Amino acid sequence: MAYLRLSQIPPTEEALVEARHMLGLDRSFPVQYFTWLGKALRLDFGRSYVTGKPVLDEILYYLPATLLLTGVSLLLTLVVSVPLGVLAALYKDRIPDQLTRAFAFFGVSIPSFWLGFLLVYLFSVRLGWLPALGRGGAAHMILPAITLSLMSISINIRFFRASVLENLHHRFVLYARARGVPERRVVGRHIFRNSLIPIVTAVGMHLGELFGGSVVVENVFAWPGVGRYAVTSIFNRDYPVLQCFLLLMTGIFVLCNLGVDVLYAWLDPRIRFGGEEQP
Amino acid sequence: MTLLRTLLSGRTTRLAFVAACAVLLVALFAPLLSSWDPDDIDLSQKLQAPSREHLLGTDHLGRDVLARLLHGARASLGSVAVIVAAILLLSLSVGSVAGYAGGMVDAFLMRLCDTFLTFPTFILAMFLIGILGAGMTNVILAIVCTHWAWYARIIRGLVLSLKTREHVLAARVAGTGQFRLVMRHILPGVFPQILVLATLDIGHMMLHVSGLSFLGLGVQPPTAEWGVMINDARQYIWTQPQLLFYPGLAIFVTVMAFNLLGDGLRDALDPVGETGGWGK
Numbered sequence: 001m002a003y004l005r006l007s008q009i010p011p012t013e014e015a016l017v018e019a020r021h022m023l024g025l026d027r028s029f030p031v032q033y034f035t036w037l038g039k040a041l042r043l044d045f046g047r048s049y050v051t052g053k054p055v056l057d058e059i060l061y062y063l064p065a066t067l068l069l070t071g072v073s074l075l076l077t078l079v080v081s082v083p084l085g086v087l088a089a090l091y092k093d094r095i096p097d098q099l100t101r102a103f104a105f106f107g108v109s110i111p112s113f114w115l116g117f118l119l120v121y122l123f124s125v126r127l128g129w130l131p132a133l134g135r136g137g138a139a140h141m142i143l144p145a146i147t148l149s150l151m152s153i154s155i156n157i158r159f160f161r162a163s164v165l166e167n168l169h170h171r172f173v174l175y176a177r178a179r180g181v182p183e184r185r186v187v188g189r190h191i192f193r194n195s196l197i198p199i200v201t202a203v204g205m206h207l208g209e210l211f212g213g214s215v216v217v218e219n220v221f222a223w224p225g226v227g228r229y230a231v232t233s234i235f236n237r238d239y240p241v242l243q244c245f246l247l248l249m250t251g252i253f254v255l256c257n258l259g260v261d262v263l264y265a266w267l268d269p270r271i272r273f274g275g276e277e278q279p
Numbered sequence: 280m281t282l283l284r285t286l287l288s289g290r291t292t293r294l295a296f297v298a299a300c301a302v303l304l305v306a307l308f309a310p311l312l313s314s315w316d317p318d319d320i321d322l323s324q325k326l327q328a329p330s331r332e333h334l335l336g337t338d339h340l341g342r343d344v345l346a347r348l349l350h351g352a353r354a355s356l357g358s359v360a361v362i363v364a365a366i367l368l369l370s371l372s373v374g375s376v377a378g379y380a381g382g383m384v385d386a387f388l389m390r391l392c393d394t395f396l397t398f399p400t401f402i403l404a405m406f407l408i409g410i411l412g413a414g415m416t417n418v419i420l421a422i423v424c425t426h427w428a429w430y431a432r433i434i435r436g437l438v439l440s441l442k443t444r445e446h447v448l449a450a451r452v453a454g455t456g457q458f459r460l461v462m463r464h465i466l467p468g469v470f471p472q473i474l475v476l477a478t479l480d481i482g483h484m485m486l487h488v489s490g491l492s493f494l495g496l497g498v499q500p501p502t503a504e505w506g507v508m509i510n511d512a513r514q515y516i517w518t519q520p521q522l523l524f525y526p527g528l529a530i531f532v533t534v535m536a537f538n539l540l541g542d543g544l545r546d547a548l549d550p551v552g553e554t555g556g557w558g559k
Binding site: 105106108109110111112113114115117118120121125207208209211212213215216219220230231233234235239242245246249250253254 | 397398399400401402403405406408409410413482483486489490493494495496506509513516517520523524526527528530531534535538539
């Protein structure tokens, strides 16, 4: 079938009927859906229309590259945005705050595919410091990870700044200062730990954004991940691949958010014990 | 009018307002601003450097880059306008019905929203386009599908809190009909916050539209669109990097203008600044 497609030979009527029957497309929609669902529950997502191999195997082959990219980007997001967010909040309306906020504004407005090309142009074409495309050592990781994480970094900076600001004027902070707790400790223990809670949720939600962004970034940098594979599958009309891709990414997303909820309870005993918040 | 005055009191917001209006005007009057047809292919003139005739040069098919940039504003703003209108229509009706009716209707509609909210938005949009086929209409459909539920849920919350306000109760006691009650007494209270949210989201949606077009799933070439232009130019990064530069800059400036405008609008309408934004 792939051969026929590639050589663009118009299929005969019998071949069409046969192919439809083979793929189960001649049955009614509900039947097709429940067959698919039943198989999907047993982790059988069917075979790719193009290669004829089981879809799950194909996707699992590409998945590690994507998880690596999003994982590194998530780490980068946290490492950069948390300190900057705290800095902006502690120096509200002063120079560090203004600079950070300007940076965050740039970050949310810049299209990732354009940023990717700018970075490639600067560091690969002009300076020749970093490889432009593909996957390899750590050097291949740098540009895609920066490109992917800039948007999340910027959103998180703002989010974290707001979260710290909210905690800055709580009574327990005032009380800690009043009883002479050193400023470092006030910021670290009283403000920072409380600000972490909403951030953990935000990070969970951002994972979806990172997965989506990685589709674009993988295409810019020819990164051999699932996102790139899925886009190719769209052009090939390889529907089983797409179904499995959506289900798998959503599954990972949901599981991570479940993990976040558990972490949340661990961070905040008020949630664990279901008590009311004390002002 | 006072709103506009408060809005324009900040220097950055004023600049953003001017930029956004400029893009809007460009989109409206694109054919008048450049004498070149954006789809006019002339292979003998391909990859020309900027000159008097072609102010920003020509692309790989000899099309005038400036004309394509100007016409690209139409695709971006036009699609986002349709998207925002459709989302508001859908989410305002679902959100207000759910919030006002409560009970089973509310529970059903909110579970429906939750279903949509489970998926990572860009991935779901991509999937929908993969099934429906590439093209502008399907991009609009996909983005509306993936974003309306966020709005519906927020609107429901606002309606819920407004429902028990005194002016609504008074109107109800006075015998106002249900439809009129929602339209005249509840929705006007919802609208400002949703306006802020939508403005803050315009930039985000523009990035989605051009990102999908860049992947080849959105606006189809030869139509001039900024994401498509970047995709067309990517193979010339070694020789003609300026072809990549202009369309990206156009997206960047436009998105930035709307983000700043949304921020200013929020500050003007809600000085305490608790509506949030950018949150996804």
